[in-house]
Amino acid sequence: MRKWKSAVLQLLLFVVVAFSSSFALGKTVEELLADINRLTPTERQKRLEEGARREAAVKFYSNENIDLLKGYTDTFMKKYPFVKADFWRGSGNRLVNRVLVENRAGKLDADFVSVPFEAGMSVKRAGVWAPYISPEAKSYTKNFFDEKGYWHSNHLNIAVIGYNTRLVKPQEAPKDYPDLLHPKWKGELSIDLEPDRALLGWLVAWGEGKTRDFVKKLMLNGAVVRRGHNQQIQLLCGGEFKIAVELYAYRVAQFKHEHKCPVDFSFPDPTPGSIGSMAGVSRNAPHPHAAALFADFTLSAEGSKVLASTGRMAAHKDVKSIYEEVSRLEQKGVPLLLVSPEKADELGGVAQKIIQEILLRKEP
Numbered sequence: 001m002r003k004w005k006s007a008v009l010q011l012l013l014f015v016v017v018a019f020s021s022s023f024a025l026g027k028t029v030e031e032l033l034a035d036i037n038r039l040t041p042t043e044r045q046k047r048l049e050e051g052a053r054r055e056a057a058v059k060f061y062s063n064e065n066i067d068l069l070k071g072y073t074d075t076f077m078k079k080y081p082f083v084k085a086d087f088w089r090g091s092g093n094r095l096v097n098r099v100l101v102e103n104r105a106g107k108l109d110a111d112f113v114s115v116p117f118e119a120g121m122s123v124k125r126a127g128v129w130a131p132y133i134s135p136e137a138k139s140y141t142k143n144f145f146d147e148k149g150y151w152h153s154n155h156l157n158i159a160v161i162g163y164n165t166r167l168v169k170p171q172e173a174p175k176d177y178p179d180l181l182h183p184k185w186k187g188e189l190s191i192d193l194e195p196d197r198a199l200l201g202w203l204v205a206w207g208e209g210k211t212r213d214f215v216k217k218l219m220l221n222g223a224v225v226r227r228g229h230n231q232q233i234q235l236l237c238g239g240e241f242k243i244a245v246e247l248y249a250y251r252v253a254q255f256k257h258e259h260k261c262p263v264d265f266s267f268p269d270p271t272p273g274s275i276g277s278m279a280g281v282s283r284n285a286p287h288p289h290a291a292a293l294f295a296d297f298t299l300s301a302e303g304s305k306v307l308a309s310t311g312r313m314a315a316h317k318d319v320k321s322i323y324e325e326v327s328r329l330e331q332k333g334v335p336l337l338l339v340s341p342e343k344a345d346e347l348g349g350v351a352q353k354i355i356q357e358i359l360l361r362k363e364p
Contacts, residue, residue, distance in 0.1 A: 029288045030130045033281065036292060037133050037149075044135070048296075049080070051289025057084045058290035060112035063095045063277055065230070071306040076297050083290050091228070092116060092194050096123065103128050110282050111291035117153070118196045120278030121345035124150050129280030132292055136299035139317045143340070144275055151278040151341075154299050155312050158273030158329075158336065159198040160265040162244035162252050164236055173243075176268045177202075180218060180245060187222035188242040190232050193359065198246035199351045200339045201272020208350055215358045218245060225359050237261035246272075253323035254311035265325075270337035275315070278341060 027035075036044055052058075058076075062069055066089060073085040088110070090098060096119040102108040103126055115123050123129070124146070131149035144153045161180070163173045174180050180189060202211040224241065226232055229248055233255050236244050239262075247265065255261040279298070285291045297303045304316035313321050321327045329336060 029281070029283055029285050032288050033130055033132045033292060041135060048289050048293045052080060052287070052293050053082045055287035055290045056082060057086070058111050058287050058294050059109065060085075060087050060114065060291075060294065061095060061099060061110040062087055062089055062114040062279075063091055063116050064089070064114065065310070068307060068310045068312070071310060072298060072303065075302065075306050076294060079297065079302070080293065083293070085294070093119075099123060099128060100126055106284075108282060108284060109286055111285040111287045112279065112294050113282055114277045114279035116196065117274045117276065117278050117341055118200065118344045118348055118351075120151055120341045122348075123278070127283055130283040130285070130288075132281045132295060134292075134296050134299050136296055139299070139301070140315050143338075144315050146280075149280075151280040152295070152299060153275040153278050153315065154304060155276035155307055155315050156273055156338065157197060157276050157313065158249050158271055158326075159195075159201065159246040160249045160252065160271060161268055162233065162236055162247040162263055162265045164239055164242055164262055165264050166262040167239055167242045170264065173264070173266055175266045177214065180243065181214075181221055183221070185221060185243055189218060189221060189223040189245055190226055190235070190241045190243070191218060191223050191245040191359070192229055192232060193225050193227040193355070195246050195355075195359075196344075196351065197248075197274055197339070198272050199354065200274070200344050200347055201270055201337050203347045203350060204339055204343060205270045205272075205337055208354075212354060212358065215354055219358060219361075233261075233263065236263055249326045250311045250313055250321065250323065253321075253325045256325075257323060258311075267329075267334045269335045271329075271334050272337050272339065274339045274344065275341070276312070 036047055039047060069087050069089055073087060076085050077083065096115050099113055099115060113128055129150045133149040137145050161174055223245060229251065232244050233247055233251055235241065237255055249265060252263055252265045256263050281288065281291045281295055301316055301318050304314040304319040308314045308319050308322055311323055313326050
């Protein structure tokens with residue numbers, strides 16, 4: 001009888017705790033996060049962990065590579081074993097379209113959403129994210145955070161000219177964009193179907209007219225359009241072509257060092273780039289405490305070390321890239337041109353027209 005009474009009391013206690021949660025009190029995710037933002041660091045962490053224990057799960061959508069996403073989930077679950085972390089990965093437009101469609105239909109069940117920077121402002125306008133100010137923001141410059149907390153980024157990405165070192169001698173490799181138009185590279189060039197960072201950088205630096213002219217000349221010089229930066233670097237490694245017009249610098253360094261591929265890269269002028277993927281807590285997150293805890297983790301030094309271990313260029317002030325080629329770029333005098341999310345949003349339509357009309361040859 002006593003055991004039965006004890007079991008009933010434990011059940012009642014569980015119900016009381018569960019229904020004392022913010023959702024039981026009718027609070028939205030935004031109100032819950034606003035409350036958390038007003039707590040002291042110690043109280044904040046305690047509140048998040050208590051809530052995450054009840055929720056026991058976190059699900060996120062992301063455009064990042066599988067190696068990084070697995071690194072995040074494995075390390076996060078080791079740190080917080082009471083939370084099961086899971087993700088769905090989609091690339092480029094596929095991910096963004098799914099997020100926007102599910103959000104409009106009220107069926108977005110992801111707690112945390114990360115999208116390519118060029119789509120970040122449209123996702124923000126759609127009301128996908130709830131404002132959340134992570135205490136980890138102190139370790140970043142202000143251009144990696146939305147001023148009201150709707151989104152954040154923990155790394156940067158830059159586009160460089162890649163080449164196969166077995167087929168191209170380093171001293172003969174193209175150093176800048178005009179070099180790509182030389183007849184000796186005719187039929188030996190590859191460009192991605194979604195060259196967003198490079199294309200937006202060109203538009204900012206050159207304007208639409210010069211950018212259109214340059215892309216047309218690339219196509220006249222036999223540039224082949226392929227989908228997927230990862231596929232391109234694999235083909236470059238295999239010698240399928242000699243030059244990649246725009247590859248991500250960290251990825252070339254990774255293949256060079258870890259896969260022993262005969263590849264290297266040049267920093268053109270400008271070297272276009274941006275903050276990395278833009279991420280935030282979903283406005284309708286089923287597990288908001290776990291989502292906020294996950295956001296803090298990805299922004300922390302621990303999470304940034306997971307990021308850096310995959311070769312990426314972490315923006316955390318205390319975490320550096322593992323590859324010398326993509327470290328201390330400003331000290332090396334690399335002519336970086338980082339496109340802001342707002343500028344990417346402004347020029348996105350122009351960039352898509354160039355892709356459709358020139359890369360895909362769908363003349364209006």
